[in-house]
Amino acid sequence: MESVKSIDSNIYRTINKLSANYSPEEKEKLCDQIVTDLYTKAETIAAQSILSKEEHKSEWGERIDDILTSKWLGYPIMLLLLGGIFWLTIIGANYPSAMLAEGLFWLEEQLTTFFLWANAPQWLHGILVLGIYRTMAWVVSVMLPPMAIFFPLFTLLEDLGYLPRVAFNLDSLFKRAGAHGKQSLTMSMGFGCNAAGVIAARIIDSPREKMIAILTNNFVPCNGRFPTLIILATIFMGNVVSSPYHSIVAATVVVGIVLVGIITTLLVSWGLSKTFLKGIPSSFTLELPPYRKPQIGRIIVRSFLDRTLFVLGRAVIVAAPAGVLVWVLANTSINDISLITHLANILNPFAILIGLDGVILLAFILGLPANEIIIPIIVMSYLSVGAMLEPESTEALRTILLNNGWTWITALATMLFSLLHFPCGTTLLTIKKETASTKWAVFAFLLTTTIAIVVNFIVVQLIRLF
Amino acid sequence: MGLTSQSSGLNVLKKEFNLTSGYNNPVIALAGNPNTGKSTVFNELTGLKQHTGNWPGKTVIQAKGYFSHQGQQFMLVDLPGTYSLLANSTEELIARDFICFADPTVTIVVVDSTNLERNLNLVLQIMELTDNVILCLNLIDEAKRKGIEINIEHLQSELKIPVIPTIARDGYGITALKETVFRVNSGEIKIKPYKIKYSPEVENKVIELEETLEKRIGHLKNFINFHWLALRLLEGDQTILYSLEKYFVDYFPSKILSGESGVQASGVR
Amino acid sequence: MLLTQLLTGKKARVVRLTARSQKRRRLLDLGLIPDTVVKSIRRSPAGDPTAYLIRGTTLGLRSEETNLVEIKELS
Numbered sequence: 161m162e163s164v165k166s167i168d169s170n171i172y173r174t175i176n177k178l179s180a181n182y183s184p185e186e187k188e189k190l191c192d193q194i195v196t197d198l199y200t201k202a203e204t205i206a207a208q209s210i211l212s213k214e215e216h217k218s219e220w221g222e223r224i225d226d227i228l229t230s231k232w233l234g235y236p237i238m239l240l241l242l243g244g245i246f247w248l249t250i251i252g253a254n255y256p257s258a259m260l261a262e263g264l265f266w267l268e269e270q271l272t273t274f275f276l277w278a279n280a281p282q283w284l285h286g287i288l289v290l291g292i293y294r295t296m297a298w299v300v301s302v303m304l305p306p307m308a309i310f311f312p313l314f315t316l317l318e319d320l321g322y323l324p325r326v327a328f329n330l331d332s333l334f335k336r337a338g339a340h341g342k343q344s345l346t347m348s349m350g351f352g353c354n355a356a357g358v359i360a361a362r363i364i365d366s367p368r369e370k371m372i373a374i375l376t377n378n379f380v381p382c383n384g385r386f387p388t389l390i391i392l393a394t395i396f397m398g399n400v401v402s403s404p405y406h407s408i409v410a411a412t413v414v415v416g417i418v419l420v421g422i423i424t425t426l427l428v429s430w431g432l433s434k435t436f437l438k439g440i441p442s443s444f445t446l447e448l449p450p451y452r453k454p455q456i457g458r459i460i461v462r463s464f465l466d467r468t469l470f471v472l473g474r475a476v477i478v479a480a481p482a483g484v485l486v487w488v489l490a491n492t493s494i495n496d497i498s499l500i501t502h503l504a505n506i507l508n509p510f511a512i513l514i515g516l517d518g519v520i521l522l523a524f525i526l527g528l529p530a531n532e533i534i535i536p537i538i539v540m541s542y543l544s545v546g547a548m549l550e551p552e553s554t555e556a557l558r559t560i561l562l563n564n565g566w567t568w569i570t571a572l573a574t575m576l577f578s579l580l581h582f583p584c585g586t587t588l589l590t591i592k593k594e595t596a597s598t599k600w601a602v603f604a605f606l607l608t609t610t611i612a613i614v615v616n617f618i619v620v621q622l623i624r625l626f
Numbered sequence: 627m628g629l630t631s632q633s634s635g636l637n638v639l640k641k642e643f644n645l646t647s648g649y650n651n652p653v654i655a656l657a658g659n660p661n662t663g664k665s666t667v668f669n670e671l672t673g674l675k676q677h678t679g680n681w682p683g684k685t686v687i688q689a690k691g692y693f694s695h696q697g698q699q700f701m702l703v704d705l706p707g708t709y710s711l712l713a714n715s716t717e718e719l720i721a722r723d724f725i726c727f728a729d730p731t732v733t734i735v736v737v738d739s740t741n742l743e744r745n746l747n748l749v750l751q752i753m754e755l756t757d758n759v760i761l762c763l764n765l766i767d768e769a770k771r772k773g774i775e776i777n778i779e780h781l782q783s784e785l786k787i788p789v790i791p792t793i794a795r796d797g798y799g800i801t802a803l804k805e806t807v808f809r810v811n812s813g814e815i816k817i818k819p820y821k822i823k824y825s826p827e828v829e830n831k832v833i834e835l836e837e838t839l840e841k842r843i844g845h846l847k848n849f850i851n852f853h854w855l856a857l858r859l860l861e862g863d864q865t866i867l868y869s870l871e872k873y874f875v876d877y878f879p880s881k882i883l884s885g886e887s888g889v890q891a892s893g894v895r
Numbered sequence: 896m897l898l899t900q901l902l903t904g905k906k907a908r909v910v911r912l913t914a915r916s917q918k919r920r921r922l923l924d925l926g927l928i929p930d931t932v933v934k935s936i937r938r939s940p941a942g943d944p945t946a947y948l949i950r951g952t953t954l955g956l957r958s959e960e961t962n963l964v965e966i967k968e969l970s
Contacts, residue, residue, distance in 0.1 A: 174842045175867060178835065179859040187862030188919070190828055194861050195712070195923040197824045199931075199950070202746035205784045210742060211775040225937060234940035328955045332941035335957065341944070365715045443918060445925060446955040448946055449661035450740075455795065710924045714917065741951035744926060 221451045225325065234329045239415060241322075245313045247411035250394055253305035260304065264297035286491060287484055295483030298536040299475045302557075303387045307472065310386060311463040314351060319454035323348050327446055337426045338433025340369035341444045343376075347425065350380035354583055355590040357382075362594075368439045372429045374591055375604050378583040379425045381418065384475070384531035385578050389414050391535065395558045396571035413575075421579050424611065475532035482526055482533050486540045500541050514613055515573025515620035517565065524577065529585045534578065573620055580612035651692070651701040652811050653728065657721055657752060658736030659745050660707035663764045665689075666794040667736050668704045671804065695804040698811065703730070709744065711751045713865045725755050726850075727873035732758045732810050734803065739769035739776060739791075749785065753819040754854055758810050761789040762803055767796075786820045821853075832856045898947070898956075898964035901935045907966035908932055914963035926950035927964055 331341030350357030504518030672691030792799030
């Protein structure tokens with residue numbers, strides 16, 4: 161055994177010594193020559209193999225880039241595209257959402273009828289129908305339509321090649337924050353799923369900037385949180401104005417929340433690069449690939465199967481046990497008060513300070529495995545305590561929330577907290593895996609949660625002051 | 627001694643590329659510049675229908691898949707898209723180490739036909755490292771639209787490797803690609819790729835160092851290409867020693883041991 | 896003249912790189928070897944980075960990098 165080790169180091173010593181025979185200057189010259197020879201040969205072979213070449217390089221692509229990255233229009237177009245996607249999602253999702261809800265709750269009635277006919281015990285009906293089925297029906301009817309519209313649209317932008325342009329436009333901001341321009345690409349992945357965004361940080365070479373990208377990815381709302389943002393914006397912000405404009409207002413509010421997320425990302429990146437992750441920005445090279453004609457059919461099919469169904473499946477899987485848990489909590493009483501009320505009451509004083517209530521905060525805590533189920537848990541909790549309303553559409557949801565004391569301030573606080581609070585369980589595990597340390601996962605948890613509490617507290621107190 | 631299969635370099639590689647099963651199949655590596663449609667080629671070959679965006683660096687999780695041709699199953703490993711193998715970035719390091727140390731049976735290099743020059747730079751580097759290279763000349767429809775016509779025969783005779791034109795998104799050329807991989811694997815096609823000749827000032831130094839390497843660690847000759855190693859040492863590559871330690875010595879401790887005795891024997895002679 | 900100073904739409908020939916070690920290797924590897932013709936394509940809205948056409952590919956580079964590339968403008 162010993163001999164193997166000594167032989168190993170021998171080889172290194174030998175090779176290392178051989179390499180040290182050449183001075184750094186000599187190596188630099190040789191390196192220059194090697195790369196030059198390679199490119200020259202490639203140039204020669206290419207020139208001889210190309211029979212004809214016309215001197216025009218996809219002029220329409222150039223003209224599009226002139227607009228998309230122009231000094232005055234570059235940033236507004238980015239916001240308009242994002243806003244447009246949200247707007248289409250909001251106006252498009254309403255109708256199918258109501259239809260799905262109607263269908264699924266009709267089925268619930270049939271299930272209840274069946275349980276009554278079968279003489280099933282009440283607790284069984286409670287757990288299976290009111291617990292599991294209703295939560296899942298909520299998840300499907302509320303989340304499926306927005307996702308089925310949002311994902312294909314976003315995938316379309318991705319396919320066209322727009323994302324590198326975003327990174328190109330935003331790089332100087334990231335540079336000033338001490339971060340890497342490619343962080344905007346990892347953020348774009350975060351719109352889909354923060355865990356994917358964390359993995360995508362592998363494209364950043366410098367370990368320091370990679371860590372910044374990993375720790376801040378959570379400030380981009382993922383698709384588990386978009387439905388929450390979109391629904392709350394539709395109910396509480398859009399309804400402030402007359403109907404022709406309310407979807408536009410709602411979309412603007414969602415864009416605003418996303419902007420808050422981006423600004424937070426930049427500020428936190430800057431803070432990290434000045435404290436825990438000190439250093440100078442490393443070099444940045446980013447290819448702007450030619451625009452490619454997107455394959456519309458494939459986009460629709462793939463974004464539906466790979467993203468929509470994936471997210472929905474995850475939500476349903478997590479929602480089922482959460483539904484049971486909430487039902488049990490709501491139907492187990494101590495001193496005639498349900499456990500869920502007890503828990504909510506404990507959390508309430510603190511939750512009020514940051515603009516939420518005990519139930520909402522409890523939902524965020526129970527929603528740790530997957531953010532998708534936060535709204536369903538809130539509704540379940542309210543319903544289990546108050547009147548048994550049958551939520552059939554966003555209008556019904558609005559009634560439930562208003563009955564439980566929600567105002568636009570509650571909605572805003574919930575949206576902000578959703579944007580800034582701790583990453584979901586999957587993302588935390590991914591951070592642990594990618595950084596190879598539990599320490600950084602815990603740090604990410606504390607960092608985001610502290611920021612969420614501080615921001616919520618300040619915003620809510622300021623609003624209440626005026 | 628910790629040189630069980632768990633700690634061997636091969637296992638590190640297998641773990642990094644998620645190659646936990648099916649190691650009995652011939653391994654095919656898929657290399658290429660970013661944005662050449664490499665992921666689309668991967669999807670078309672394996673039948674996996676993953677979404678492939680149009681931005682550099684999207685292949686961050688190395689994908690592996692399988693495809694069969696004439697009853698033979700192959701394992702395909704999608705390497706990160708890189709402009710070069712000179713190990714200036716993590717992605718280049720991963721691609722280089724895989725081709726160098728995992729020793730794939732065949733390496734397919736996907737090339738953007740509209741930008742032959744930049745892509746050939748990578749092809750030349752890969753051909754320096756391994757013999758069984760197939761060129762997948764992708765996006766030929768886009769090249770045609772841009773008025774670029776490529777003399778495939780000439781390209782083939784210059785590089786001395788099979789060149790297969792493809793339009794991956796339409797599935798065109800994929801069967802020909804599979805057929806070529808199959809025939810290279812079966813030995814029906816033997817590839818002796820063109821190896822680049824550098825300027826005399828480089829070549830002289832390489833030959834000199836190569837001779838020294840043979841004298842000093844000649845027993846490793848079968849495991850690493852000395853010409854290539856000499857080049858890396860001469861250009862001041864800092865990563866190659868680290869990679870050697872990571873994958874190579876841990877991988878072949880017994881071979882090195884027996885090789886060492888071989889050196890002693892030759893010393894006696 | 897430095898690559899950073901090349902106006903949008905203008906072409907130039909690379910004279911030499913003043914970058915050292917890793918940065919030099921990276922720039923060389925992108926194809927910025929002496930005598931290569933590069934074209935400044937566009938600046939990002941904030942003025943940095945700038946996109947250049949280098950050997951058939953459009954690459955965005957920060958001024959930190961382009962300051963290390965000496966060029967001769969082509970008329």
